[in-house]
Amino acid sequence: MKKVYKVENVKCGGCASTLKSKLLEEFGEVEVNLDLMPREISLDIEDDKEQDLRVALKKLGYPMSDEKLGVFDTASTKAMSFVSCAVGKVENGKN
Numbered sequence: 001m002k003k004v005y006k007v008e009n010v011k012c013g014g015c016a017s018t019l020k021s022k023l024l025e026e027f028g029e030v031e032v033n034l035d036l037m038p039r040e041i042s043l044d045i046e047d048d049k050e051q052d053l054r055v056a057l058k059k060l061g062y063p064m065s066d067e068k069l070g071v072f073d074t075a076s077t078k079a080m081s082f083v084s085c086a087v088g089k090v091e092n093g094k095n
Contacts, residue, residue, distance in 0.1 A: 002044050006065035007057060009081035010039035015062070018088030022060055027053060038065045060084045 010016065016032035019041060023030045027049065033040040045053060054064055061080030063069060069077065 001046070002042060003050075004040050004042045005053070005057075006038045006040055007062045008038055008065055009062050009078055010034070010041075011081075011085060012089075014085040014087075014089035014092060015039075015081065016088070017092040018060060018084040019057075019062065021088070021091060022084075023053075023056060026056065 007019075010019070010032065013034070016034060019032055020030050023043070027043055027045060029043065031042045033042070043053075054067065057063055058067070058077060059080070061077045061082070061084050063073075063077050
């Protein structure tokens, strides 16, 4: 079933590229809407895979907007998102 999730720390095409490439194997094609704030991702996903998606997004530095994070987790995910963004820009430049 196609679902839409609001995610934090997504700033640009580099972030979108990382999300698409890193989530592809486990979750399939991911669309990233950079026109909205907070940003939205959409994908076909079963309910039982949503928690796995939450974990994967957080590891990349892009937690879902409805997640309650402490100060340390907020700072940590922002730092991880900068790295993920840079990786996405580099990988996008190779294509």
